[in-house]
Amino acid sequence: MDAQNDDPLNIAVIGPSRFPIREPYAGGLEVVVAKEVQALRKRGHSVTLFAAAGSEGHDPRFQFTSMTGVSGFGDSFYPPGGYEADAGEFDRLMDHLVGSGFDVVLNHSLSHVPLIRAADLHARMITTLHCPRLGPMQDAFDLLGEATGQVQAVSRSVLSSWRVPQGAEVVPNGVDTRIWRPRATAAAPPRAVWCGRIVPEKAPHLAVDAALSAGMTLDLAGRIGDEHYMRRVLAPRLRDAASAVRYHGALGRDALVPLVAGASVALVTPCWEEPFGLTAVEALACGTPVVALARGGIREILSGQPGVVLVDPGRDPASALSAAIPAALTLDRVATARAAAAAFSHERRIDRVEAQLRGLPVGAAP
CATH class of the missing domain: 3.40.50.2000 (Glycogen Phosphorylase B;)
Structure with a gap:
């Protein structure tokens, strides 16, 4: 992509598969993805979100089976067969993305499948590492290296738990200060x-x-x-x-x-x-x-x-x-x-993300 081209971009965002991207958010990862999608759309880009069933503003044709309410499921584990079923849904999505006209794919998932399929894409993929090392994803990095695409992480700390052969940038999360701001409060016991x-x-x-x-x-x-x-x-x-x-x-x-x-x-x-x-x-x-x-x-x-x-x-x-x-x-x-x-301004973070998408040099975190 031309660094000087200010035309809107056609962006695919792969969200996490476990929980819907909607209020009340299941966790920080869901918040970050939701706010990124909203901000990029507000800046005029065409953004298609691929996320769990029940998400807001996503493409329901390729939604993931939400684990909300599934027996035997927790934040750190799947029910029997759940991970394999999840991988199959990611494979189906990647089949779709291979033939799509997206300029770039932003991967926020915790699945290894987008990494091993990244080389099939005609678009550039940027994967964000949101958590400590996950075995199947690390195996993909070890096996395929640069073919897994560009990588960034939310902190140096989380990046230190991964081996990323092609290297990675650190792009910290941000908060929407129009929402998270001081409020007048009445005097009360602490x-x-x-x-x-x-x-x-x-x-x-x-x-x-x-x-x-x-x-x-x-x-x-x-x-x-x-x-x-x-x-x-x-x-x-x-x-x-x-x-x-x-x-x-x-x-x-x-x-x-x-x-x-x-x-x-x-x-x-x-x-x-x-x-x-x-x-x-x-x-x-x-x-x-x-x-x-x-x-x-x-x-x-x-x-x-x-x-x-x-x-x-x-x-x-x-x-x-x-x-x-x-x-x-x-x-x-x-x-x-x-x-x-x-x-920690969210707008500042999106400035960095948008600069990356246009191929501009981003450099160290401000």
């Missing part, structure tokens, strides 16, 4: 908030323990992605602390943003090498200070960021989080929101 997927690696139980230890109430919001974890680990805490912890379930942005913006502090509690930490950035954009365990992308993107207190996970992360809360409550919320908007 309260904490936690939001995200209810799964072991996100560890919301640590937020419950930390808030209770600090003598604070806690609002907890998110989709249950692991029923066993919810039943065995989190639910007993919710029952025992019913007067102090409110679980809101999965919330759309209309309810979630005021909840986060009105909190005194946001707790971010990864027990894995967090790829990015979008919920932390969303809170900061609202001016809500963040106390977070310094893991993976959280450590990378939030070190030195105003409004953040990073905590060493150590042997007793809940106590460490609790001890850091008083300092967070003194941080300047106006400065926190201003700095987050400058560092």
